[in-house]
Amino acid sequence: MSIKVDIRNQGDTLHLTLTGKLDEHFDVQQITGASKGSRRVHMHMSAVRSISSLGVRAFETLLRALEKSGLAIELEEISAATANQLSMIPTLLGSAKVLSAKLPFVCAACGSEALGVVPYEAGAAALHPPDCAACGEQMELDGLAEEYLPH
Ligand SMILES: [Zn+2]
DSSP: OBOEEEEEEETTEEEEEEEEEESTTOOHHHHHHHTTTOSEEEEEEEEEEEEOHHHHHHHHHHHHHHHHTTOEEEEESBOHHHHHHHHHOGGGSTTOEEOEEEEEEEOTTTOOEEEEEEESSTTHHHHSOOBOTTTOOBOEESSOGGGTSOO
């Protein structure tokens, strides 16, 4: 299963929702075509399950093309797979801004696991951890913060 792209125009903002595996089948031209007349692009990326190396290149091509057209780009609730790529390739973002990340958390008290949305900034996983739905304790990031967040 390749990536599914949902495209919705709202005023001067193009909303993109990406779902699945971002790979070489990612259709950049479909999106740049749909972006004509928009001034902003808002990408919802919580359901991007994985990104292949060719997917990274396609995503970079998309970001550069949107930038070149003068669009402001915002990424919201980026998945762990996306956050991981961005931390490995900091230049990938360019002028695009990441608002938040949806990352895996685990409860040290009871072992429950859950996804939590935190601001995309250094230290956010420790400063804004979700509460455990099962026992109410503060959860901890399941992994190293530097794998997912700016530092
Ligand atoms: Zn718990």
